[in-house]
Amino acid sequence: MDFTSFDLGEFFGIGDDFLSEMMMLVWIIPIIIFVFYGQRIQLIISSNDIKKDIDKLEKFKNDSRQKLIHYIKNTLNPKDDPVKKIDSFLEYFTIMPVDLDPNGIIPKINHLVHSREDFTRLQVKSLFSDISDFELTKVHNLLEITTSLQLFHKITRHLYLTAKKQKNFPLILPLQMMIPFIMEEANALKDAVESMKNGQPMGDGIGPMVVGEMMLGASKQSAAFETVWAKSEYEGRELLLVKAEGPNATVGRPGEAIENIIPQKKPDLIIMIDAALKLEGENSASIAKGFGAAIGGIGTERFKIEEVATKNNIPILAIVIKQTIKEAITLMSEDIAKQAKPVKTQIHEMIEENSKSGQTVMIIGVGNTLGISQ
Amino acid sequence: MSRSERRIINCYTRLECKLCKNTSKRKFESGDCVFQNMGKCSECDADLIVTMIFGEIIE
Numbered sequence: 283m284d285f286t287s288f289d290l291g292e293f294f295g296i297g298d299d300f301l302s303e304m305m306m307l308v309w310i311i312p313i314i315i316f317v318f319y320g321q322r323i324q325l326i327i328s329s330n331d332i333k334k335d336i337d338k339l340e341k342f343k344n345d346s347r348q349k350l351i352h353y354i355k356n357t358l359n360p361k362d363d364p365v366k367k368i369d370s371f372l373e374y375f376t377i378m379p380v381d382l383d384p385n386g387i388i389p390k391i392n393h394l395v396h397s398r399e400d401f402t403r404l405q406v407k408s409l410f411s412d413i414s415d416f417e418l419t420k421v422h423n424l425l426e427i428t429t430s431l432q433l434f435h436k437i438t439r440h441l442y443l444t445a446k447k448q449k450n451f452p453l454i455l456p457l458q459m460m461i462p463f464i465m466e467e468a469n470a471l472k473d474a475v476e477s478m479k480n481g482q483p484m485g486d487g488i489g490p491m492v493v494g495e496m497m498l499g500a501s502k503q504s505a506a507f508e509t510v511w512a513k514s515e516y517e518g519r520e521l522l523l524v525k526a527e528g529p530n531a532t533v534g535r536p537g538e539a540i541e542n543i544i545p546q547k548k549p550d551l552i553i554m555i556d557a558a559l560k561l562e563g564e565n566s567a568s569i570a571k572g573f574g575a576a577i578g579g580i581g582t583e584r585f586k587i588e589e590v591a592t593k594n595n596i597p598i599l600a601i602v603i604k605q606t607i608k609e610a611i612t613l614m615s616e617d618i619a620k621q622a623k624p625v626k627t628q629i630h631e632m633i634e635e636n637s638k639s640g641q642t643v644m645i646i647g648v649g650n651t652l653g654i655s656q
Numbered sequence: 657m658s659r660s661e662r663r664i665i666n667c668y669t670r671l672e673c674k675l676c677k678n679t680s681k682r683k684f685e686s687g688d689c690v691f692q693n694m695g696k697c698s699e700c701d702a703d704l705i706v707t708m709i710f711g712e713i714i715e
Contacts, residue, residue, distance in 0.1 A: 477711075480684070481686070481687075482667055482709055483709050491708075495691065498691060528689070528690075612665075612711075613665055613667055613711035614708075614709065615710060615711055615713075616708075616710040616712060618710075619670075619708040619709075620708075622708070653690060654689065654690040655690060655691045655692060656691060
């Protein structure tokens with residue numbers, strides 16, 4: 283092939299006539315525009331998509347706030363108009379402890395989280411002259427949902443406006459990457475409001491549901507704040523059953539409960555049952571077994587369980603029921619509810635395989651126990 | 657409106673007799689909770705309890 287006869291002018295459409303010069307301009311002008319304004323054009327396109335999501339977040343936040351106020355006013359008979367107080371709760375923030383020296387940070391976080399919970403509970407209680415624990419925990423959870431949606435909206439709006447103000451395209455890239463995940467969680471939170479108001483169990487409640495059934499007929503004692511335990515028996519093994527106190531909308535304090543129970547009754551094995559986020563491609567409501575403390579949250583409860591288990595040399599086994607974030611915090615699906623029986627069978631198998639007759643096994647049902655008693 | 661926004665979720669309560677294991681399903685009513693005693697079974701007069709509360713999606 284003869285490359286020496288390659289005509290550059292012909293290739294770019296540059297000839298002698300006027301039409302060819304115009305063709306050259308058609309090539310060159312967009313190149314010049316993209317060189318100087320490419321980032322701005324990308325910024326406009328990306329920010330338009332993000333703006334739509336931010337508007338959705340604002341709608342979710344306003345809707346959940348409205349629903350909370352409507353629920354309090356029309357169902358719970360508050361002392362005064364709750365709007366001002368609720369709006370002030372939504373603006374509360376939490377400053378996490380300094381982590382430059384992480385040694386001893388867990389008790390600090392634990393203290394902070396408990397203080398925040400206690401404070402919010404007192405504030406919610408102050409709205410009413412009389413309110414049941416069931417309704418109190420529901421309002422507390424609804425308030426947390428609205429606060430989370432407000433935080434999502436505020437942070438995404440801040441990043442979006444900063445990028446626009448600085449006309450800085452790279453600044454919007456992390457937001458563009460994160461927004462699908464933020465929207466997935468925000469959608470789940472928005473949908474959680476309805477089932478929470480109705481007191482219906484959520485997917486996360488599968489752990490307490492399994493253990494709650496094992497507790498039926500046994501006498502329950504308080505193990506820690508909003509947490510109960512009961513004794514039972516299976517094939518010569520003593521079972522110590524622990525779950526949050528239902529049917530309130532609470533996860534209880536299982537870490538504290540175990541710390542309180544273990545000095546009285548030292549188990550030879552701990553089995554934890556919890557809901558776990560499924561990976562893309564995994565089936566919803568599938569069951570998986572493993573090792574280690576199956577418990578989510580900020581990490582303080584898991585720390586306590588791991589600490590006490592290590593100190594007493596107790597192995598921890600886990601059974602998890604896979605689900606999406608939406609399934610975990612909205613009304614429990616039939617597929618997940620139907621897994622309660624297979625999970626119970628797997629607990630029995632685990633007990634038989636990993637303990638001997640005469641030994642003690644602790645079984646902890648982790649998750650929000652709304653709508654699930656024991 | 658997206659497909660997910662069009663979804664309607666109906667909530668049901670499943671009741672089971674502790675003795676004859678007869679099960680029935682009805683619409684969720686306010687105050688229902690899992691493991692709640694719902695009276696006596698019409699077949700054998702044993703305790704009838706709520707075994708699950710769940711949602712069914714209607715597209």
